[in-house]
Amino acid sequence: MKSTIPDTGVPIAPTAANGGDRQEASLHGEILLRLRDYVVEGNIPDGARVPERQLCAMLGISRTPLREALKVLASEGLIELLPNRGARVRQLSQRDLEELFDVMAGLESLAGRLACEAITDEEIAAIEQLHYEMYGHYLHRDMHGYFQTNQRIHESIVAAARNETLKTAYANFAGRIRRVRYSANFARKRQRWAEAMREHEAILDALRRRAGSELSDILFQHLRNKRAAAIEHLTEPHEDAPASP
Amino acid sequence: MKSTIPDTGVPIAPTAANGGDRQEASLHGEILLRLRDYVVEGNIPDGARVPERQLCAMLGISRTPLREALKVLASEGLIELLPNRGARVRQLSQRDLEELFDVMAGLESLAGRLACEAITDEEIAAIEQLHYEMYGHYLHRDMHGYFQTNQRIHESIVAAARNETLKTAYANFAGRIRRVRYSANFARKRQRWAEAMREHEAILDALRRRAGSELSDILFQHLRNKRAAAIEHLTEPHEDAPASP
DNA sequence: ATGACAAAAAATGAATGCAAAATGGTCTCT
DNA sequence: AGAGACCATTTTGCATTCATTTTTTGTCAT
Structure with missing residues (x-):
């Protein structure tokens, strides 16, 4: 009598898309990956109670x-555990x-500095490629494509470190602010968008010259500006139509 | 009898001195704090198996x-969990x-940058006080005192951020390398010691001027040098190791 | 009708039980 | 005698069960 739970669908889907390096072959590891994705994707409303049984x-x-x-999710900062209250x-x-955002800025800043020590010409060329691709999205006002390519650029810099x-730490913090970070880029402020493009060019330039300290500064400032845009976007969250003021 | 852990009657004292702000009133929270300390303090030899029942x-x-x-400890990187093997x-x-060490360098570098934005004259004065105290330890060749004051200075900078x-992230990473970090300062290299003092003066100088970007660079380099000393000390570990009293 | 109190229901925290896997030792076969 | 196979013991992983705490609900009194 092991099967007390009705087999509705497939309980445990193999998370093939995951990094897989970790020793998450056990059930709790599988659950951890799935729950983390589930929370990060925003399937549970903020502050909502989540009964364990459910x-x-x-x-x-x-x-x-x-x-x-x-x-584990609580220790990662994704959820909070109230004593006896779930x-x-x-x-x-x-x-x-x-x-x-500031911690992310520090981590990316560090990534840039470290990247300058070891990045290859091929990696820089790949990032340049992404940069031009992103520029194309910018010209076509393709916000979604821009966002994705932008993330790939930043991830490439982290990888180059x-x-x-x-x-790992970067991925952890990125998960915590994923939703907001996304909406931050969706801010309709065209001015900020153009500014971000210029900053990215400066990033690429410093990277080419392997100017670690300089790149560190630029990346920090870049993330600081993104933070400002995100906060601003959150405080006035109405943007369906291009506002007149 | 495969006891890898010294069996004292009540080995782990209640961690009353911990940052009790957290809602760790539950049993598992208490256990977490005690176990983390126990591991960080080095009571379990590296790579040793730790049977749950024990x-x-x-x-x-x-x-x-x-x-x-x-x-949780595994997710913090303090231990690793091998499937079915404990x-x-x-x-x-x-x-x-x-x-x-590089991540720590990045975090301290960030802390310095942020600290310059908001630090008060009083906080700087307090750090100066610690600096002179540390200088005293340096003059008296008091390695232990030097180490402790040094840590307090770095923690003050992080707090000022x-x-x-x-x-929290800083404390987490610091816990992972606590033992090594300690021994790093124990490197008998007097030259490195004097160098570290000079670096600390530069840190203080940049802090006084609220030169965030500059302080960021100095702190990163400072930690990089500490990293080099630690690694060097590990590869030739022949000093009278600080054994348990 | 509203508020307070109390009991029931449900949810959480921790302990125990059970199956599968790993470890260790012994035995057999060459 | 040595290498490999087999079995017993230990250990881990998960499910289930028990005890508290919280939350809800129903009743009563004001």
Whole structure:
């Protein structure tokens, strides 16, 4: 009598798209990956209560591995665990977002500095390629394409830093602000968009010259500007039509 | 009898001195704090197997909360969990240490930059005070005092950054390399010691002028030098190692 | 009708139980 | 005697169960 749970659909789908390097072959590891994605994707409203039983039914497992995964997600800062009151999706205050953006700025700044020490001409060429691609999206006002290529550029810089620890930390913080970061780029401010393009050109220039310290400054400032745009976008979240003022 | 852990009666004292702000009132939270300290303090040899039941007996709890704490510690990078083979204290390769030092460098570099934006004259005065105190330890060849004051200075800079997220991340990474970081300062190289003092003066100078970008560079380089000293000290580890008293 | 109190229901925290996998030792076969 | 196979013990992973705490609900009094 092991199967007390109705087999509705496929409880555990193999997360083939994941990094897979980690030793997440066990059930709790699988659950962890799926729950993290589930939360990051925004399937649970901010601050909503999430009964364990419900998640168990959804995932087709018992509470033990689920609770283990919840503890890890809490330590990652994605959710918060109130004693005897269950888990809630962590609600980020404006201050939290500012702090997170600043930490991201520090990490990218570091990534740029380290990248200048070891990046190859081929990697720079690849980033240049992405840059031109992004420029195309910019010209075509393709916000979605721009956003994706932009992320790939930043990830390429992090990858070029050749530091797995940094890469992991970066991915962790990026997950926390994913939704906001996305909407930040969606701010209709064309001026900010053009400014970001110029900043990216400066980034590329410093990268070509392997000017680590300089690139560090530029990247920090770039993220600071993105932070400002994100915060501004959050405080006045009405933008369906091009506002007149 | 495969006891890898010294069996004292009540080995782990209650961590009353911990940053009790956290909502770790529950049992698993308490266990987490105690286990983390226990591991960070180096009570378990590198790479040693740690049977769950033994830890349970030691802590006087059942396996469920212990396993939850282990999962969290693994996500923090302190231990690693091999599927069906239990938890091992994570053994840091030289490359791991290099990466960790670089990430620490990035975080301190960020902290310095942010600190310049908001630090008060009083805070700077306090750091100056610590600096002179440290100079005294340096003159008296008091390695232990020097080490402690040095840490307090760096922590003060991080605190001055006014970013709790950064502070938490910094504490996390600091925990991972605590032992090595300590021994790094124990390197008998007097030359490096004098150099570090000069670097600290430059840090203080940039801080007084609120020169964020400059301070960022100096702090990064300072940590880079510390990293070099630590690695060097590890590759030729023949000094009278600080054994347990 | 509203508020307070109390009991029921549900959810969480921790312990125990059970199956699968790994470890260790012994035995057999060459 | 040595290498490999086999079995017993230990250990891990997960499910289930038990005990508290919280939340809801129903009733009563004002």
